[in-house]
Amino acid sequence: MAKNPAANSKETFRRVAIAGNPNAGKTTLFNLLTGMRQKVGNYPGVTVEKKTGRFFGSHGEQMELIDLPGSYSLQVRSPDEAVARDLLLGRIADTPRPDVIVAVVDASNLGRHLYLVAQMLELGLPVIVVLNMVDMAEKQGLVMDVMALREKLGVPVIPMVATNGKGLIELKQALSRTPLSKPEHGAQLPIVFEREVVAIAKKLPDAPEIARAEALLLLSLDDAALDDSLVQNPSLRAEIAQAKQRLAIGGIDSLAAPVDARYDWVAQICSEVIHRRGEDTDGLTPSDRLDMVLTHKVWGWLAFIGMMTLMFFCIFTIASYPMDWIDGGMSALADWAKTKIPEGDLQSLVADGIIGGVGGVIIFLPQILTLFFFLGLLEDSGYMARAAFLMDRLMSRVGLHGKSFIPLLSSFACAIPGIMAARTIENRKDRLVTVLVAPLMSCSARLPVYILLIAVMLPAASAWIRAGIMLIMYMLGLIAAFCMAWVFKKTLLKSETPMLLLELPPYRKPVLRGIAQRMWERALIFLRRAGTVILALSIILWALLTYPKSANPEASESEKLEQSIGGRMGRTIEPVIAPLGYDWKIGIGLVASFAAREVFVSTMGQIYNIEDADEESAPLRENMANEKRSDGTPIFTPLVCISLMVFYVLAMQCISTVAIVRRETNSWGWALFQILYMTVLAWVGAFVTYQGGKLLGFQ
Amino acid sequence: MSEDVNSQDVLSNLLPGERAKVTAIELPGSQKGRLMEMGLTIGVAVEFVRVAPLGDPIEIKVRGSHLSLRKVDANEIKIIRL
Numbered sequence: 024m025a026k027n028p029a030a031n032s033k034e035t036f037r038r039v040a041i042a043g044n045p046n047a048g049k050t051t052l053f054n055l056l057t058g059m060r061q062k063v064g065n066y067p068g069v070t071v072e073k074k075t076g077r078f079f080g081s082h083g084e085q086m087e088l089i090d091l092p093g094s095y096s097l098q099v100r101s102p103d104e105a106v107a108r109d110l111l112l113g114r115i116a117d118t119p120r121p122d123v124i125v126a127v128v129d130a131s132n133l134g135r136h137l138y139l140v141a142q143m144l145e146l147g148l149p150v151i152v153v154l155n156m157v158d159m160a161e162k163q164g165l166v167m168d169v170m171a172l173r174e175k176l177g178v179p180v181i182p183m184v185a186t187n188g189k190g191l192i193e194l195k196q197a198l199s200r201t202p203l204s205k206p207e208h209g210a211q212l213p214i215v216f217e218r219e220v221v222a223i224a225k226k227l228p229d230a231p232e233i234a235r236a237e238a239l240l241l242l243s244l245d246d247a248a249l250d251d252s253l254v255q256n257p258s259l260r261a262e263i264a265q266a267k268q269r270l271a272i273g274g275i276d277s278l279a280a281p282v283d284a285r286y287d288w289v290a291q292i293c294s295e296v297i298h299r300r301g302e303d304t305d306g307l308t309p310s311d312r313l314d315m316v317l318t319h320k321v322w323g324w325l326a327f328i329g330m331m332t333l334m335f336f337c338i339f340t341i342a343s344y345p346m347d348w349i350d351g352g353m354s355a356l357a358d359w360a361k362t363k364i365p366e367g368d369l370q371s372l373v374a375d376g377i378i379g380g381v382g383g384v385i386i387f388l389p390q391i392l393t394l395f396f397f398l399g400l401l402e403d404s405g406y407m408a409r410a411a412f413l414m415d416r417l418m419s420r421v422g423l424h425g426k427s428f429i430p431l432l433s434s435f436a437c438a439i440p441g442i443m444a445a446r447t448i449e450n451r452k453d454r455l456v457t458v459l460v461a462p463l464m465s466c467s468a469r470l471p472v473y474i475l476l477i478a479v480m481l482p483a484a485s486a487w488i489r490a491g492i493m494l495i496m497y498m499l500g501l502i503a504a505f506c507m508a509w510v511f512k513k514t515l516l517k518s519e520t521p522m523l524l525l526e527l528p529p530y531r532k533p534v535l536r537g538i539a540q541r542m543w544e545r546a547l548i549f550l551r552r553a554g555t556v557i558l559a560l561s562i563i564l565w566a567l568l569t570y571p572k573s574a575n576p577e578a579s580e581s582e583k584l585e586q587s588i589g590g591r592m593g594r595t596i597e598p599v600i601a602p603l604g605y606d607w608k609i610g611i612g613l614v615a616s617f618a619a620r621e622v623f624v625s626t627m628g629q630i631y632n633i634e635d636a637d638e639e640s641a642p643l644r645e646n647m648a649n650e651k652r653s654d655g656t657p658i659f660t661p662l663v664c665i666s667l668m669v670f671y672v673l674a675m676q677c678i679s680t681v682a683i684v685r686r687e688t689n690s691w692g693w694a695l696f697q698i699l700y701m702t703v704l705a706w707v708g709a710f711v712t713y714q715g716g717k718l719l720g721f722q
Numbered sequence: 723m724s725e726d727v728n729s730q731d732v733l734s735n736l737l738p739g740e741r742a743k744v745t746a747i748e749l750p751g752s753q754k755g756r757l758m759e760m761g762l763t764i765g766v767a768v769e770f771v772r773v774a775p776l777g778d779p780i781e782i783k784v785r786g787s788h789l790s791l792r793k794v795d796a797n798e799i800k801i802i803r804l
Binding site: 095096098100131132133134135138243245246247248278279282283286314318319320323324408411412413415416417419425522523524525526527528529 | 749750751752753754755756757758759760761763764766772774775776777778779781785786787788789790791792795
């Protein structure tokens, strides 16, 4: 078909917003409608994901779909919910107000999910209710009178099973109807309350239908939230306060009245449209039975530890195969580049700088994807909420709540998915604290450094002793993360331990397609970083370690390195790192591994002139162990190795993480602060280790 | 004794399987508001489901949803046993 420019004009599209509680199946419905025709971005100024896509209505007309963040209410409590509300009220600059809302509800939990629908109906926009997961509701013995529900709600109601596409045709028909009718029913507010709403709405600048919704939201805000949202409009603030006072005198709590009105309306509807088939309704659902095991004092922990072990086992074993392929592929690519480009700076830039640098980061992609696969399974099955339920007590000790646990745990594999997983934490300060301490968990990039240093330190030690030292390093990172979280919560990001209000949704079978789609999205985000920020920094780092060149063309690799700016930086920082027991060669290693920790190993290889060094190579180990100071004492004493490991546990040496922190916190300030505090912490930690060890008589 | 209205019972005192009716929520406005919007309105029936293995938080069932909250907060939710 020829492209018709008029048909491409955005104005002709019907705009559809999908809204609903978390766990209602919004994203599954979104994927069902749009397939792969979707775009993931961010809303301006906030780190809330914006998912949009295109699909065709039942007459083949194109429509635009936007997936709103899951929310429990329009009376917002998190940045995600604020986006959903603002979008529905048409407050977001680059996104016009939708033409119709598709409100997704869990058919087996109408008593709660219809609450949000009741709020949607107050917005003055056409609403279509999708009664999702009707199959599950039927299995639980719930029989729904859809006709009656349609009549009571006064809007189209489409029974669906989004996971298998049942009801899709009916939904598209409802969406294609012209004109879409606006809702007529809704919860009845007390008359005096309604009067106040109308009075306030008249004072608002918005269009009448938006103004009413806005007025209702304002009137039912608590005082603190009202102050926050109306700082610029003290006169309106005063009027609302007066209205609330008038209502209070009349015995109406302006906070509770609309909530009660909606829930009363919803309960009334539910009692009329839901019938229970079969015996006792208090029977346990399969989900309840599963919870008896998974939150049990003994079995619950066993299952929890088992799942986490399996996850990490897969990350470190299964993911290692594609990592080897990427590694091999990158080396082959570098070799190929070397044959195609004549020897010289350009060859070195492409092969060592770009391919080596970016390749060194991309190599973690398999681990990141494996982790996201498991996180997706845990999230979609509903287990994530149980993990938070189990761990909340421990996390509350440092002032965080259960939801911070998964991001921290994930960071043992790689801080990047861990930091991205922190998005589920509603409270901004808690999210920041979690992001700030996540990189202290020993990620897999530190592993090669630990292995090399332990081998240098104790060449003859048994596997158990090596594993023991490794474990101590992991524990050190964990303890440091908890201590820093506690410090941040007490000082910089001081806030009350937030109220935990966690929904434990029914267990569900995860949809693999949805998980695969999310893994793909994450991979794209990561690769885009690798292609931009990381590429740029790799080139800078390469230049630092290459220029200026040694005058002597016969110079060895280590002499060339010594001549470079990076080498000089290693010398310059020597006075700073000498108290930690390091010499300037280690300094070069530290400078080089600013971008990525594992670069330490290859830099050491370069310094000690070992071709293709890796953490297992014996010559590198021996050369390092034999390295002497000018006074003839060895440099890599056990104490220096430990001090160096402590430094690597605590230091922020990963540009990918810096880039992700910048993205997730929307500020360079926090990213730089994180580098600063971790560097200081690493220095102090290594200093205490080295000097303390020396005082105790260790070498 | 059990008729004494002053020594009001709180949600965190319930045992697994016990049911009660919420009579008051004595938490700051925003927290109270969210609890109500999640279905924990005054007068609603709740069931105490379980305590987490480490002793906190607790799990309750209200309007068909399972919610988890900490004991400190549940201490401020007044109830009458059913």
